[in-house]
Amino acid sequence: MKKSFVLLVIVAVFSMFIFGGCAGSSPESKKVVVAQQYGLGYAPIMVIQEKKLIEKYYEGAEVEWVQLGSGGAIREAMAAGTVDIGSMGVPPFLISWDKELGFRVISALCRMPLGLQTYHEEIETLGDITPDMKIALPSPGSIQHILLSMACEKQLGDPTALDDQIIAMTHPDGANALINKIEIDAHYTSPPYIFMELETEGIHQVLDAEEDCFEGPFTFLVTISTEKFKESNPELFTAVADALDEAIVWINENPDEASELLAEGMDMEKDEVYKQLTWTGVEFSKNPEGMLEFLDFMKESGYVAKTTDDVSELIWDNLDYKEAN
Amino acid sequence: MKEINPDYKNHSKIRLALSSKNLRELWIKIGFIVGVMIIWEVIARFGRVSSTLFPPISTIGIALWDNIITGEILEHLLYSLYLIFIGIGIGIVLTFILTVLYMIYKPFANILDIVISIMHPLPGIALLPIIMLIVGLGAKAIVIVIIQSVIWPVMVNSIAGFRSIPITQVELGRNIGMSELRLVCSVMIPNAFPHIFAGLKIAWSRSWRALIGAEMIFGATGLVGGLGWYIYKKRYFLEIPDVFAGLLVIVAIGIIVEEVVMKQIEKRTIVKWGVTV
Secondary structure, eight states: OHHHHHHHHHHHHHHIIIIIOOOOOOTTOOEEEEEEOOSGGGHHHHHHHHHTHHHHHSTTOEEEEEEOSSHHHHHHHHHHTSOSEEEEEHHHHHHHHHTTOOEEEEEEEEEOOOEEEESOTTOSSGGGOOTTOOEEESOTTSHHHHHHHHHHHHHHSOTTTTGGGEEEOOHHHHHHHHHTTOSOSEEEEOTTHHHHHHTSTTOEEEEEIIIIISSSOOOOEEEEEEHHHHHHOHHHHHHHHHHHHHHHHHHHHOHHHHHHHHHHHHTSOHHHHHHHHTSTTOEEOSSOBSHHHHHHHHHHTTSSSOOOSOGGGTBOTTOOOBOOO | OTTHHHHHHHHHHHHHHHHHHHHHHHHHHHHHHHHHHHHHHHHHHHSSSOTTTSOOHHHHHHHHHHHHHHSHHHHHHHHHHHHHHHHHHHHHHHHHHHHHHHHHOHHHHHHHHHHHHHHTTSOHHHHHHHHHHHHOSSHHHHHHHHHHHHHHHHHHHHHHHHHTSOHHHHHHHHHTTOOHHHHIIIIIHHHHHHHHHHHHHHHHHHHHHHHHHHHHHHOOOSSSOOHHHHHHHHHHTTOHHHHHHHHHHHHHHHHIIIIIIHHHHHIIIIIHHTOOO
C-alpha cells in the first residue's frame, strides 16, 4: 500500500508538470507565433510572411511561423496556447467561439466562389443524390459542410439530410478523386480546386455557395487571434492587424506583383495565379461579412449550442462588420 | 467420508488464500484507477490547461452517459462491431480453407509460405490507400483491411498448431479405429487449438486497431460510420468530452473482449480439453 501511494504521488507530480506548466507568451513578449498556411485564400498571410510586414509595424518583433496539418490542428494549437494567430473558415471559428476558447477575428481574408461539383450527369439538385453516393469535403464542421447543410435545408428540408454521406478528404485528394471518378460522387471545394474541377470535361456544378447555399456574399476565411495574445501585447496585436490590412490592400492594388510573389509559395505558374486571383467572386477584404447568419444557421441546425446578435463578441474592435445581403 | 474431509478443507483453505490475494490485487487496481481519476479531475478543474481541451473526468462521464441515452455512440459502436464481425468471420473461413490446402498440397504450401512472409508484417491500414483505389471508399475497403489483419496471424498459428500435434496421438486414434473426420475433430483440432486461439487473439487486437484507425484517417466508412468516425467528427466540432467518451468505449470493448469473451472461450475449450501450448 505504501508503494502504491508513492506511485500515486509520482504520477501526480509528473502530471502537474505536464498539464500545469503550459508555456505561453509572457506579458510584453515580442514574440508572435503565426500558423503558416498555403492556398489562394491565405494569400494575405503569405504576403505578410514574404514581405515581413509584422516586423515592419513592430520593431524587434520575433515572428515564428509554424506549419500544422489542418485547420482543426491550428485551432487546437491556439487553444493550447502554442499558436497566437491562425486562419480558418468562418464555421470552424464559430465552433471555437461556441466553446468559449477566447478567440476573435482580427481580420477577414477573402470572399471566394465555393461549390459542389459532380461527374454524374443526372444530378441536377441535391434530391438526385442517392443514399449510396459519397460527398467529399475537408472535414465535418468545415465551411463546406455548413454550406452543404444550408442547401440541404432549402432543397431537402433537413440540414443534416446528407451528413451520413460525407467523407473527409483534403482538397487535393478530393479533386483528384472527383476528376478520376473514383471513391466519391461529389466534392464540395474551394479555389483553386474548384477551378480545376470545373475546367474538367464531364464535371458540372450542383451548388454554387453564394447562389444556392448562403444566398448572398459571405466571408470565406478569417484570421483570428487569442485573447491572451491581444492582452499580453496590444501593440504587437495592432502590428499584426496593420500587417494584414496592408497585405490585403497590396494584393488588391497589385495583382500582378502579388501573383509573382504567391506563385512560388503555391508552387504554380505566375499566370495561373494571376488568373485565379482576378477570378469573378474572388475578393480580398479585411471586414467580415455574413458571420452572424452562419452562426444563426448553425444554432438552428444544432451544430453549435448558442448564438448572438452582437457581432462585437466575434470580432476585435479594430474591424467593421458588414451585414450580409 | 471423514478421511476425505480434511483434504477438502485444506483445498478450500488454499482457495481462500488465493482469493484474498486476488482481492488485494483487485483493490490495488481499483485504487489506482480511482487515484488517476481524482488527479485527472483536479488537473482539469484547477490546472492551467483549458477545460475545453482537457475536460474533467466527471464531464466525460456525463458526455458518455448522454451519448448512450441518445443512442448515438451505440449506433456507431454497433456499426464498428458489425464490420469487425463480418471481417473476422470471412477471415476465419478463408484461413480455414487456406490452412487445409496448405496441409494437403505441398506446392501450395511453398507458395503460401512466400505470401505469408510478405503479407504478415504489413499493417492492414498501410494497404488501405491501395484497397480504396480498387474497391472504393466504404465498408468494403474496411472489411478487406480487417480480413488482412485476421488471416495471416491465424494462419501462421494454425499451421504451427497442426505441426505440433504429437504423432503418437494421431496414430493411437487411427489404431482404435477413428474415422478421418473423427480424427480431425477429436484429436487434431483440440491439439492445435491453443495455437489457433493465440492467433485469434492477435487477429482481434489487430483488426480492432485497423478498424478504428481506418475510420479516423479516411473518414466515414458506411451509412453511419463507426467509432473512429464518431471520434473524428466530434474532434472537428470541438466536442472533446465526446472524444474521450469514444475512447472510453473503445477501451471498454477491448477489455470486455479480451477479459470476458476470450477468457470464456479459453475456459470452454483449452482448459476443458486440458491442452496447452
